[in-house]
Structures are given as structure tokens and as C-alpha cells.
Amino acid sequence: MKVFLRGVAALLMLGALAGPGLAFAQDKATPDKTALVTERDKIGYMLGMDWGNSLGPIAPDIDMAAFERAVRNGLGGGKMLLDDEKAKQVGQALLARITARNGQPAGATKPLPDVSKEDVGLLVGSDVGRSLAPFKDEFDLPTLLQAVRTTFAKGHLLMTDAEARVVGEAFSKRSQSKIEAQAMAVAQENKTAGDAFLDKNKATKGVYVTKSGLQYMVLRQGAGPRPKPSDRVRVNYRGTLLDGTEFDSSYGGQPAEFALSQVIPGWTEGLSMMPVGAQYRFWIPGALAYGEKGTPGGPIGPNATLVFDVELLGVDAQ
Secondary structure (H helix, E strand, O other): OOOOOOOOHHHHOOOOOOOOOOOOOOOOOOOOOOOOOOHHHHHHHHHHHHHHHHHHHHHHHOOHHHHHHHHHHHHOOOOOOOOHHHHHHHHHHHHHHHHHHHOOOOOOOOOOOOOOHHHHHHHHHHHHHHHHHHHOOOOOHHHHHHHHHHHHOOOOOOOOHHHHHHHHHHHHHHHHHHHHHHHHHHHHHHHHHHHHHHHHHOOOOOOEEOOOOOEEEEEEOOOOOOOOOOOEEEEEEEEEEOOOOEEEEOOOOOOEEEEHHHOOHHHHHHHHOOOOOOEEEEEEOHHHOOOOOOOOOOOOOOOOOEEEEEEEEEEEOO
16 A cells, blocks of 8 residues: 655665564653544554555664654654755665665675664655645644554554555545645636736737737847747747746756657747747746646646746757
């Protein structure tokens, strides 16, 4: 049962590791439950079992105090407890440790690559916390952490695998319905905001509107050929949301090259109007961009209106 995507999963693809039963410290201020009474308890315990089983192969490398602190921090939307460089180093060290452990015969005592258990706990706990954050009101966190500890230690669980599966399936259905409802609400908000912006923007001097609703402004005119939908183009570009947030850019790197027929409709239409050497600004309605789905996981939301500054550098006729 895999309810969530896990960033640490790549570290576990090398295979399950046999580890001894371990006893982990816990916050004694919150005594372990002896029975699961509420639905929040059951959901929390199910999620804890699921995470405990998924992370079991690296349980010996995890400091539980750090893990629990990072989970709480991630659930609360706190700043990452490890910076990007440190997280990369820890991930690489953990991967090396897993690789070395997998390559040892049973009973071998060859030293494994060093890794800080506290750092592993912070790295993995942050991953868990961020994954669970959208559902934090649905489960009891201490119960979830209790299930993780018990699963790691191969102790007596308060829920069978079959019971966890039933709870998980029901929870997944409710969560999916909630996510879909939230996405629909965001899509409508984005469409309303985009329509209002475009309605005002079309009155701006120098802004033109095509029949499809695409808006554009000529920032620099060009004198070269215009691409056909079947051509490949070479461009520099910068894309932002209406609030100015940049989500993509070719500046600082190499120009982008692609077939004009393989991009969003707003780009296909817009670049077809541009002569080589020109620079245009496009305001692309959601329907001509990434539509009702946006980009999975962000940063472009459903029905989001996008702004692109595009320089057409060259055309390769097909």
C-alpha cells in the first residue's frame, strides 16, 4: 500500500536490507496507545505502518528523535532543517551505505560508509512531513509516530495488514475527493483572476489580441522568416505567473530548441507570428497554456494565465 510519493524511495530501490529488531526512543510525554479508538487514530496508525515498512531498510541509519522533529517541522511548513547541499551530501552517503550493505555477504563485519543518523533522520523526516502536510488534519501524529517506531522495531502492532489496507483504501478515496475539490476551486479562482487581468490588459497601449484570446506586445521587431507549425525553433525566453513569480527561463543557460508543434497552443500560435530576431511578450490564457490540470506538483496551477517574454533566434524548416 503506497499512498504517497516519497523522495527517499530512490534510496530504497536497491533492495530490502535485513536489519535487527531495534528499540527507538520516544517522547514519554505522549504515552503509546494500547487501542485505536478514533478514526484519526486508525488513519495515523495506518500511515505510520506504511511509512515504517517503506523506510524499514534504512531504519538502522535513522535517529528517531531527529526524525520526529523533522516530521513535525515539515507538517508545520517550517524551513528545511538541512540546506540543499547538506541534504545532497547525506543522501549520497546514505546511498553509498545501502550499496555497501547490499553487497556484503551475510554475517560480514566490514565497516560501512559513515553517515550521521541525526542527519538521516532530519532528511527522511522532512520528506515524510512534507508529504503528509496536506492531510495533517486527518490523522493523529503521535499515533503515526508510534506505528513507525513499532514497525521499525518489529514489535506488536495494533492493526493487522488487512485492517490497515481497509483503512488506507477508504482514506485514499476521501483524500482524492478532497484534492479534486480543492483543485476545482483553485482552477475557478485562477480562471476568474486571469479573465479579469486579461480584460484589463487588452486596453493597454501596444497590446494586441488574437481570435483565440492570446494577447501579445511587440518588444522588438525582427526581419527574418516566420516559423510554420511544422518547423523547429531556437528561442530564449522567460516565463512568469501573473504575480511575477518566475517558473522557467532559458537565460543563464543555452537557448531552447523544440518543434513548434510540440509546445502549448499559446506558444505555437504566438511564435508563428514572430519573425526571426523579434522579441514579443505574450499573455497566455490558461486554456491556451496548461489548462485545467496545470503542471503536476506545480508551479503552474490549473487554469493559470502565463506571461512569457520570447526572443526568436532561429528557425529550422522541416
